[in-house]
Amino acid sequence: MTTALITEREQSLQQPTLRPLPLACRLCGASQPAAPAAICEECLGPLEPVYDPDRPLPDAATIASRPGSLWRYREWLPFEGEPLLSLDSGFTPLVESPALARRLGVGRLWVKNDSVCHPSLSFKDRVVASAINAAHAFGLDTVGCASTGNLANAVAAQAARAGLAAWIFIPHDLEIGKVVGTAVYNPHLVRVRGTYDDVNRLCTQAADRYGWGLVNINLRGYYGEGSKTVAFEICEQLGWRTPTAVVAPMAGGSLVTKLGKGFAEFASAGLLSGAAPRLYGAQADGCSPIVRLVESGGEHVEPVIPNTIARSIAIGNPADGRFAAQAIRGTGGWVAGVSDEDLVAGIRLLAETTGIFTETAGGATVAGALELARTGRFGPEDEVVLCITGNGLKTVEALQGVLPEAPVIAPKIRELEALYGRDL
Numbered sequence: 001m002t003t004a005l006i007t008e009r010e011q012s013l014q015q016p017t018l019r020p021l022p023l024a025c026r027l028c029g030a031s032q033p034a035a036p037a038a039i040c041e042e043c044l045g046p047l048e049p050v051y052d053p054d055r056p057l058p059d060a061a062t063i064a065s066r067p068g069s070l071w072r073y074r075e076w077l078p079f080e081g082e083p084l085l086s087l088d089s090g091f092t093p094l095v096e097s098p099a100l101a102r103r104l105g106v107g108r109l110w111v112k113n114d115s116v117c118h119p120s121l122s123f124k125d126r127v128v129a130s131a132i133n134a135a136h137a138f139g140l141d142t143v144g145c146a147s148t149g150n151l152a153n154a155v156a157a158q159a160a161r162a163g164l165a166a167w168i169f170i171p172h173d174l175e176i177g178k179v180v181g182t183a184v185y186n187p188h189l190v191r192v193r194g195t196y197d198d199v200n201r202l203c204t205q206a207a208d209r210y211g212w213g214l215v216n217i218n219l220r221g222y223y224g225e226g227s228k229t230v231a232f233e234i235c236e237q238l239g240w241r242t243p244t245a246v247v248a249p250m251a252g253g254s255l256v257t258k259l260g261k262g263f264a265e266f267a268s269a270g271l272l273s274g275a276a277p278r279l280y281g282a283q284a285d286g287c288s289p290i291v292r293l294v295e296s297g298g299e300h301v302e303p304v305i306p307n308t309i310a311r312s313i314a315i316g317n318p319a320d321g322r323f324a325a326q327a328i329r330g331t332g333g334w335v336a337g338v339s340d341e342d343l344v345a346g347i348r349l350l351a352e353t354t355g356i357f358t359e360t361a362g363g364a365t366v367a368g369a370l371e372l373a374r375t376g377r378f379g380p381e382d383e384v385v386l387c388i389t390g391n392g393l394k395t396v397e398a399l400q401g402v403l404p405e406a407p408v409i410a411p412k413i414r415e416l417e418a419l420y421g422r423d424l
């Protein structure tokens with residue numbers, strides 16, 4: 001075998017091993033050894049890794065000197081030792097937009113541009129980078145997921161590179177860009193007749209039965225921690241300080257929950273100036289169970305059947321819904337539900353003002369931010385970050401029939417001038 005054909009995993013077999021951290025239940029606190037486990041054995045609650053509070057932590061200068069990936073924050077990721085796989089995900093641009101700041105009536109505004117996250121162009125590359133290292137450390141040779149699209153892309157890409165087998169389950173009717181952007185890596189790809197919530201139920205059974213590492217099911221405790229790195233990067237890229245408000249799209253509610261955790265962890269490590277930012281969550285009206293939970297002030301998510309073009313965030317029964325609602329309420333933030341029409345307008349506004357082409361979920365972030373500004377949630381003193389979590393080339397059908405059709409001409413100046421005349 002030539003060097004070029006050695007996979008990441010084969011390479012890593014020559015290196016020292018990585019140890020995932022033990023887990024504890026978020027609800028009852030019961031602890032469990034490090035293992036692929038979906039839920040607490042005592043109360044069926046969700047699991048989270050347990051960090052040693054006395055572990056040595058790096059200072060800002062040390063972090064800044066490390067390579068530009070999410071692993072520069074590895075002391076806050078759920079492992080001991082050196083990560084081995086997917087070493088170059090994360091550390092995406094933070095792009096300032098004075099035009100959008102003016103539009104929202106806020107002091108300053110930045111776009112956290114995960115539409116160019118490596119390797120599969122969404123923020124899901126972060127959570128998979130964390131989970132795939134856990135899978136490998138547990139000796140699992142098969143990974144997989146239940147996905148609304150972007151997670152499928154990220155698992156398939158990162159498993160291919162690592163040399164791990166992948167089983168990927170998606171709703172049968174996803175956008176072609178999401179399907180092709182998974183199938184190209186040649187995983188076992190299964191389209192399930194049903195909603196994401198049906199796919200998720202099937203995968204929960206499959207994980208136990210076949211001993212797979214399904215990143216958002218039985219590796220979920222390790223997966224979710226990858227999302228914190230969005231918060232870490234925002235702080236570092238702003239010069240080790242917090243913005244006053246962050247707006248993010250919500251599907252299962254994990255990203256918003258972990259943004260709150262990430263900002264809190266950096267503050268308690270003494271790395272930050274500024275208060276915890278207010279967290280704002282956006283969903284499409286056609287699937288907005290977390291928006292409704294926050295608005296109603298209730299305790300439990302009421303599941304819905306999704307009906308929106310924002311497929312990547314169409315989760316009717318969000319696993320982290322109540323934690324997302326807690327994080328939002330606890331920081332003094334709020335929520336916004338947006339119509340499909342408004343989120344398409346959000347995609348266009350972002351493109352026209354920042355040169356960034358996002359998918360439907362990012363359109364929900366922009367439209368949600370506009371709605372929050374209109375209802376007085378932001379002021380001129382605010383410094384706002386919009387989380388743009390996925391790439392527009394994956395959901396081009398959202399713009400079908402919306403953009404003006406470009407004229408077709410013969411390659412003749414005469415035809416150009418006939419069309420545009422004096423406007424040229």
Ligand SMILES: *Cc1c(COP(=O)(O)O)cnc(C)c1O
Nearest residue numbers: 150251252253254255361389390
């Ligand atoms: C998955 C996803 C989200 C939100 O994910 P959570 O389940 O809430 O963590 C947001 N944007 C995009 C593009 C996604 O794929």
Ligand SMILES: [Zn+2]
Nearest residue numbers: 025028040043
């Ligand atoms: Zn428990």
